[in-house]
Each structure stands twice: as C-alpha cells, then as structure tokens.
Amino acid sequence: MIDGMISALSPLSLFFAGFGVLLGIAFGAIPGLTATFGIAILIPVTFLMDPVHGMIMLSGIYAGAIYGGSISAILLNIPGTPASIVSAWEGHAMVQRGRAPVALGLSAVSSGIGGLISALALMFMTPLLAQLALRFGAPENVALVLLSLTIVVVLLDTPILANLAGVFIGLVLASVGLDAISGTPRFTFGFFELFSGLNVVAVLLGFFCLPQALVLAIGGIRRDESGLIGRVAASQPLSILRTVASHRWTILRASSIGTGLGILPAVGPESSPLVAHTIERRLSKTPEEFGKGSESGLIAAESSVSANVGGSLIPLLSLGIPGSGAAAVFVGALTLHGLQPGPMLFTNRPDVMYTFFAAFFIVNLMLMVVGLFCARYLAVFLRLPKGAVATFVAFFSIFGAYAVTSNLFDVWVMFAAAGLALGLAAAGVPILPVVLAFILGGVLERNLAITIARADSWSYLLERPITLGLVALTLMIIGWTLWRGLRRRTDAPTA
Amino acid sequence: MLRLTFCGLLFAAAAYLFWVATQLRVEVALYPMLVTGGAASFLLIHGMRMLRLPHMTAPDEDDGTAVMLPPLDVVPRLAGFAAVWAGYVVTLPKLGFILSTWVALTLSLALVARLRLLTPLWMALFVAVLALLMKVVLYVPVPQGFIDVLLDELLYRLR
Numbered sequence: 001m002i003d004g005m006i007s008a009l010s011p012l013s014l015f016f017a018g019f020g021v022l023l024g025i026a027f028g029a030i031p032g033l034t035a036t037f038g039i040a041i042l043i044p045v046t047f048l049m050d051p052v053h054g055m056i057m058l059s060g061i062y063a064g065a066i067y068g069g070s071i072s073a074i075l076l077n078i079p080g081t082p083a084s085i086v087s088a089w090e091g092h093a094m095v096q097r098g099r100a101p102v103a104l105g106l107s108a109v110s111s112g113i114g115g116l117i118s119a120l121a122l123m124f125m126t127p128l129l130a131q132l133a134l135r136f137g138a139p140e141n142v143a144l145v146l147l148s149l150t151i152v153v154v155l156l157d158t159p160i161l162a163n164l165a166g167v168f169i170g171l172v173l174a175s176v177g178l179d180a181i182s183g184t185p186r187f188t189f190g191f192f193e194l195f196s197g198l199n200v201v202a203v204l205l206g207f208f209c210l211p212q213a214l215v216l217a218i219g220g221i222r223r224d225e226s227g228l229i230g231r232v233a234a235s236q237p238l239s240i241l242r243t244v245a246s247h248r249w250t251i252l253r254a255s256s257i258g259t260g261l262g263i264l265p266a267v268g269p270e271s272s273p274l275v276a277h278t279i280e281r282r283l284s285k286t287p288e289e290f291g292k293g294s295e296s297g298l299i300a301a302e303s304s305v306s307a308n309v310g311g312s313l314i315p316l317l318s319l320g321i322p323g324s325g326a327a328a329v330f331v332g333a334l335t336l337h338g339l340q341p342g343p344m345l346f347t348n349r350p351d352v353m354y355t356f357f358a359a360f361f362i363v364n365l366m367l368m369v370v371g372l373f374c375a376r377y378l379a380v381f382l383r384l385p386k387g388a389v390a391t392f393v394a395f396f397s398i399f400g401a402y403a404v405t406s407n408l409f410d411v412w413v414m415f416a417a418a419g420l421a422l423g424l425a426a427a428g429v430p431i432l433p434v435v436l437a438f439i440l441g442g443v444l445e446r447n448l449a450i451t452i453a454r455a456d457s458w459s460y461l462l463e464r465p466i467t468l469g470l471v472a473l474t475l476m477i478i479g480w481t482l483w484r485g486l487r488r489r490t491d492a493p494t495a
Numbered sequence: 496m497l498r499l500t501f502c503g504l505l506f507a508a509a510a511y512l513f514w515v516a517t518q519l520r521v522e523v524a525l526y527p528m529l530v531t532g533g534a535a536s537f538l539l540i541h542g543m544r545m546l547r548l549p550h551m552t553a554p555d556e557d558d559g560t561a562v563m564l565p566p567l568d569v570v571p572r573l574a575g576f577a578a579v580w581a582g583y584v585v586t587l588p589k590l591g592f593i594l595s596t597w598v599a600l601t602l603s604l605a606l607v608a609r610l611r612l613l614t615p616l617w618m619a620l621f622v623a624v625l626a627l628l629m630k631v632v633l634y635v636p637v638p639q640g641f642i643d644v645l646l647d648e649l650l651y652r653l654r
Contacts, residue, residue, distance in 0.1 A: 048635070161541040168534035169505070172512060175527050184523045187512060214573065218565055220607040221572045387608025391600060394580050402587075406636050411584050427501035427538075428545070445526055 004354025007052070008362055016053045017359055020060020021366045025375075027061065028068020028084075030384060033212065033393075035065035035083075035269070036326040040208045041393070043201050043333045044400035051337035052352045056359040058333050062326055063309050063363050066269055067111040070302060071375055074103045083269035083308075086277045086301035093293035104375040105240035106295060107302045110251055112368025113244065114303030117255040118262065118310025119364055122317075123357040129318035133343035138450035139461055143470035145444045148321045149437060150474050151264055154481045158430045166424070166433030173198055173434070174441020181449055193409040198417075200332045202401040202410040203438065206417025207431055208329065209400075213393040214422075220387020237372055243295060250280055250296050251303045258304030262311020262323050269308040269324060276304035306367075310360065316341050317353065320443065328435045336404065502542040509535035575606045591640015592629070597622045 007013060027038035038061045046054030069084035074091030087107060094103040136144070153163040176187045177197035188194040244251065254276035261272045280300040281290040290297045312323030313330070320342030322328035334341050339349060346353055401414040421431055454460060461467055509531055516527035565573055583599035590598075600618045604610055626646060629635045637643065 159541070159544070161537055161544060165505075165534060165537035165541050168530055168537055169509070171530040172509070172527075172534050175530055179523050182520070182523050184519060186519065186523070186527050187515060214577070217573055217576045217607045218569055221569050222566075385608050387606075388604060390576070390607055391603040394576075394603065395596070395600060398580060398584060403635055408584060408587065415581070415584075423501050423505060426497055427505055427541075428498050429502075429505070429538075429541070441530075448526075 003351065004356075005358040007351070007355040008056070008358035012053060013056055013355070013359055014362065016049070016057040017060050017363045018366055018370075020057035021064040021363055021370055023057075024061035024064020024066075025068035025071070025367075025370065026064075028065035029071040030389060033065075033389070034069075034208075034326075035062050036329055037208050037212055037393075038062075038065045039326055039329045039333070040201075040204045041396050041400055043204070043329070043336060044403045046333055047336055047404060051334075051339055051349075052355045052359075054333060054337060055330075055352070055356050056363070058330060059309075059313070059356070059360050060363045060366070062330075063115055063306065063360075063367055066305055066309055067108070067302075067367055067371055070107045070111070071104070074107060075100065083273060083305045085270075086273040087298060087305075089291050090294055090298040090301065093291070094295075094298070097293055099293070101236070101376070102240065102243075102295075103298065105237070105372055106243060106298055108371025108375055109240055109244045109368055110247075110254075110299040110302040111306040111371060112364050113251050114255040114258060114306035115309060115364030115367060116361065117252070117303075118259045118307040119357070119361040121259045122310040122314055122360060126314050126318045126353075126357070127346060129314065130343040130346045133319050134347070135466065136343070137464070138447040138454070139464055139467040140470065141443060141447040142451055143467045143474070144319060144321065145440045145447075147470050147474045147477075148315075148440065149433070150477050152433050152436055154477055155264065156430055156432065158428070160481070160485075162427075162429045163433045166429045166431070167437045169424070169429070170434040170437025170439075171441045171444070173203065173438045175445065180442075180446055191409070193407065197442070198438075199401070199404060199410045199413055200335055200439070201404050202414040203417045204329050204332050204435070205397045205401050206414040206419075207421045207435060208325075209393060209397040210414065210418035211421050211425070213390045213397065216386045216390035216393060220385060220390050240372065244299065247296055247299045250299050253283075254280065254300040254304040255307040258307030259311035259314075261304075262308035263314050264323065269305045269312075269326075272304040272308040273301035276300040306364070313360075317345060317356075318343060320440075322436065322439065325432050325435060328432075328439055331439050499542060499545055502538055502545065506535055506538040506542060509538055572606045576603060579603050579606065588638045589640070591643040592637035593622055593626050593642040593646065594640050595638075596625070 008017075023042070024035065024038055027033045028035060039058050042058065042061060046057060049057070066083055069079055070087040070091065073079040073084035073088035074095060077088050077092040079085045079088045091103040091107060094100070149167050153160055153167060156163050172187075174197070176194055178185055178188075178195050185195060257276045257279065258269075258272040261275065262269070277290070277297055277300050280296055281287045284290065284294075284296055286294070308324070309326075312327040315321040315323045316327045316330060320331075320340070322331055331341055334345075339345060339352065397414065398411055401411045402408060404410060424431060424434060451461075513528060513531040513535055516524050516531050518524075519527065579599055579602045583595055586595045586598075589595075597615075597619055600622065601610075601615045604614055604618070626637070626643065627650075629637050630647070630650060639647075
C-alpha cells in the first residue's frame with residue numbers, strides 16, 4: 001500500500017490523474033458525451049502508456065465525466081450525463097436565484113468527498129473480496145456470472161424480456177471465434193480475423209461512441225446549440241466548505257448509498273442520485289425545499305453519484321464483474337494491457353492495483369480542487385458546436401478502433417456494432433445487458449465447460465457452499481421477481 | 496412499427512445464427528445453439544408482447560429511434576455524414592492517413608457544422624500535427640499514401 005502511494009505521487013502519475021480529470025470534466029460537461037463514451041474513446045490512447053498510468057487516466061476521466069455532467073446541468077438545466085438529472089433540478093433552481101457560484105462549489109466539493117469515501121471503500125473492500133474470490137473455482141465463477149446477469153435482468157427499468165434478449169445477444173457476440181476446447185470456428189463466416197473473437201475495444205466504441213456521433217450530428221445539422229451562458233462569479237471556498245461540513249451526515253449517507261449501489265451490476269450512476277435524493281428528502285425537516293434549490297438535495301445527489309464510481313470498480317477489480325456500463329468499458333482497457341480483471345490481478349500485479357487505489361484517492365482530491373476553482377472556466381466547453389463534436393467523435397472512434405491492432409477489419413466490426421446498437425435501441429432492447437453478457441460470456445462458457453467436464457455427479461456441486469449460496473441467491477431473486485409480477489397482475493383492476 | 500420491425504430483423508438474424516450453429520459438430524454446437532436459440536426466443540416473445548401492448552411500440556425520445564427515424568430535412572446530410580466516414584475507411588489504405596483524414600474531416604464539418612473559409616486550413620494543421628505525433632512520439636503505424644511518404648522522407652532528412 002505504501003509503495004502504491006509513493007508510485008501514485010510520482011510526477012507522471014499526478015500528470016495523468018490531472019489530465020484525466022480535466023478531460024473527463026470536459027467530456028461530461030458537453031451534453032451528449034458521457035463517462036462511458038469518454039473511457040471508450042480513450043482506451044486506445046492508453047495502449048501506448050504504462051498500464052497503471054492508463055488506468056489512472058481512465059479513472060480520472062470516469063470520475064471527472066460524472067462530475068462534469070453537473071456543470072451543464074446546473075448552469076443550463078441540460079444534464080451533461082444522465083447521472084446529472086437531479087443536479088439539474090436543484091442546481092439550476094439555485095442558479096435562477098442568483099446562487100450559481102454556490103451551486104457549482106457545493107457540487108464540486110460534495111462530488112470530491114463522495115468520491116473519496118468510495119475510494120476508501122475501494123481500497124479496503126476490493127482486496128477482501130479478491131481474497132474470497134481466490135477460493136473460487138469453475139462452478140463458483142459460473143454461479144457468479146449467472147447471478148450478475150440475473151441482477152441486471154431484474155433491476156433494469158426496461159422490460160425483463162427485453163433484458164433477457166439483450167443478455168442472450170451479448171452471449172452470442174461473446175461466442176464468436178474459435179471454440180475454446182475443440183478449436184472449431186464459430187460464426188466467423190470465413191474471416192480469420194474473427195478467430196480470436198470480436199475485438200472488445202472496437203465493439204465498445206461501436207456501442208457507445210458512433211451512435212452518439214450520429215445523435216450529435218443531427219443536433220449539429222439542426223443548429224441545435226446550447227443556450228449561451230454569461231460570466232459566472234467565483235465560488236467562496238471557505239463558505240462552501242462550511243456549508244458542506246454542516247451537511248456531513250447527508251454526505252455520509254448519500255456516499256454509502258452510492259457506493260453500495262455501485263457494486264450492483266445493473267445500478268449505474270444514473271440511479272444513485274435519485275435514490276439518495278429521495279431518502280434525503282424523507283429524512284429532511286424541510287422536504288418542501290427539495291426540487292427548488294435545496295442544498296441538501298444537491299449535496300446528496302452529487303456525493304452519491306461520485307461514490308457510485310468507486311463502488312462500480314469494486315466488483316470489477318476483485319471479481320471481474322463490472323458494476324456499471326462505464327466499468328464494463330474499463331474491462332476493455334485492462335484487457336488491452338494484458339490485465340485480466342479479477343482476484344488474480346492482486347496476485348500477478350499488486351503494484352498496479354495498489355498504485356491505482358492510491359491514485360483514485362488523488363483523482364478525487366483533484367476533482368474537488370479543480371471543480372471548486374475552475375468549474376466556471378470549464379463551462380466554456382458548453383459552447384462547442386455539436387457538429388464539430390460529432391466530426392471529431394467519429395474520427396477518434398475510427399482511429400481508436402484501428403490503432404489497437406492496426407487492422408481496418410476492426411473498424412468494420414465497430415461499424416457493425418454501432419449498427420447493432422442502433423437496432424437494439426430501436427427494438428427497445430437495452431444495451432447494458434448486451435455489454436455485460438458480451439464481456440462475461442467468455443468467462444461463463446469456459447468455466448461451464450470445466451464444470452461439466454469435472455462434475456461426475458451432483459455431489460461435486462453440492463460440496464461447494466459458495467456455489468450453492470450464489471445459486472440460492474440467484475433463485476431467490478428470480479423467485480422474488482416472479483412473485484412481484486404475479487402480484488402486480490392480481491392487484492391490477494380487471495376489465 | 497419501427498420497434499416491431501427492428502425486433503423482427505434481430506429475430507431473423509438470431510434465427511439464422513441458430514441455423515448456422517446447427518451445422519456445427521454436435522459436441523461444439525450445443526452452447527452456440529443455446530445462446531442463439533435463447534436470443535431468438537426472447538426476441539420473438541418481446542416482439543409478440545409489443546404487438547399485444549401498443550404503448551410499448553411508441554418511440555421514446557431518449558432511445559435510438561431518434562437516429563433511426565430522423566426528421567426528413569436532416570436525412571440527406573446525416574446520410575452524407577455516415578457515407579463520409581464509411582468512405583474514409585475505404586480510402587484510408589489507398590490515399591494514406593494524412594490526405595484521407597483531411598478530406599474526411601473537412602467534408603464532415605461541411606455537412607454537419609458551419610464550414611468557414613479557414614476551416615480546411617485548420618483541419619490541415621490538425622492532421623499534420625496528428626501525423627507528426629503518430630510518427631515521432633507515439634510510433635503508431637498508419638496507412639501510407641504519397642503525402643505520408645513525403646513526410647517520412649522529410650523527417651528522415653531532418654534527423
């Protein structure tokens with residue numbers, strides 16, 4: 001841990017952390033660009049870096065983008081990312097009362113503190129979970145993947161059938177390539193470039209970046225630009241810190257909620273602020289102020305959404321299970337550097353892990369400082385024309401997909417993935433189950449094959465308590481979902 | 496209607512992949528058949544449910560139907576934007592990185608943003624800086640056209 005801290009404080013690590021935070025804030029502030037997009041498009045850039053510096057930069061982008069969405073949300077009432085919707089309600093109401101500097105300052109500090117709390121959780125919980133995961137064999141891995149996919153199917157707002165369709169589509173994408181046991185090509189259609197499967201980076205760029213470029217292009221063609229903003233005065237740091245200190249229990253509650261929800265695969269940063277805001281309103285002595293510029297409401301939303309970032313990285317680094325869409329894209333970055341997310345990462349590369357933990361702490365500190373003193377200057381990104389952003393997004397997506405293997409075939413894979421993403425959206429099938437199943441599909445199939453090969457009878461599985469526990473949990477979730485569905489049908493008024 | 500159409504297309508694709516999976520050897524075919532069969536089944540049920548529940552077929556403002564069903568006045572330029580970038584990938588090996596990137600960026604900006612008089616010049620500068628970055632700092636191999644070769648020769652002479 002101490003070596004990790006020393007390494008994280010090196011000039012290069014600090015540079016990449018700061019660069020990542022600034023870039024992330026810029027991405028998040030521009031409506032239409034998200035944290036997931038920012039990570040996806042910059043993964044190829046990290047290919048040229050040391051793995052730990054690449055991860056530091058990407059975590060800076062992740063944390064920065066989640067906070068950056070608040071800038072346009074507060075100043076223009078246009079959430080820069082879906083996670084900033086609650087910030088728009090409270091923050092923009094404060095702007096309309098002439099309290100823009102206070103809103104931006106509170107947003108920055110509570111984001112930073114929420115992130116710091118989740119960084120602590122990341123630092124201490126991840127190694128513990130990884131220790132547990134080292135006892136996992138093939139049956140445990142199968143049960144864990146099935147549990148994760150079940151959680152995604154059940155907890156997403158979209159219809160369960162659509163979520164299930166998404167999961168199976170993701171598993172189909174993951175099965176492209178040579179069969180792991182027999183070496184038989186599957187769904188390669190004669191393309192030898194597909195023998196090693198679909199390029200993860202190309203698929204993620206196609207899912208998250210190209211469709212967004214098209215949406216931005218539509219905005220650019222229609223000259224649909226953000227409203228102009230005037231000058232914003234500087235925040236008063238001491239006053240902001242005093243206000244945040246007076247809401248310390250709010251921050252603690254909201255950060256715990258954000259971290260806890262971040263660990264669940266289906267609950268991304270979009271849901272945490274809504275949950276935290278709702279709970280805070282219930283506990284508040286002045287609930288009527290919520291939605292009209294409440295400081296508590298803004299602080300709760302901002303700290304929970306930033307805490308969600310660290311929370312989503314906990315299952316990713318310890319178990320190899322991403323806790324959100326953006327964390328799922330992180331897998332692409334780790335894979336690019338030859339790092340397999342999961343418990344073996346602590347065994348094989350503890351230097352990378354502990355440096356990353358320390359750097360994540362530093363990233364959130366930087367976020368707080370940059371946000372507190374520079375948010376009003378970073379608002380300039382809101383003035384970038386959508387058409388120009390669309391052009392550069394398209395270019396960097398294509399170049400990113402090409403640069404990973406210097407092969408134009410991957411660019412066509414990216415185009416196909418973009419087409420699939422648009423088709424899925426048009427069919428009402430959400431993308432998150434597809435991405436999660438695509439990333440976990442290989443793990444599932446390999447471990448399933450090993451389990452089947454080793455299990456000569458049911459006793460092989462019955463003697464494994466962790467597997468039984470995970471299977472029981474999965475069945476409980478399925479049972480609860482079915483019971484809830486049946487209850488809804490019986491409670492609904494009959495025609 | 497759009498949702499049903501795309502659901503149908505995805506179902507057809509999944510069903511085709513299921514048929515492809517059945518052509519594999521038995522010991523290899525089981526898992527692919529399971530996942531493609533699952534995808535086809537759930538897409539079919541999802542589509543049938545949309546037929547039964549009309550509100551599910553209504554487009555949502557936040558979903559991909561915004562791109563699949565853009566306003567008519569936007570379609571030509573949007574199609575042009577997509578064609579420019581598809582054409583960029585096709586011409587990249589033939590024209591090289593510098594020329595094809597400059598043409599694609601300029602055309603794209605002309606289609607979806609305001610093209611000012613100096614924009615082609617700024618794009619040329621951007622591409623030149625990027626090409627230098629690729630060659631001198633990052634050592635990323637890019638497709639070579641005649642301008643890229645000229646740049647390589649210039650850099651070689653300068654060293």
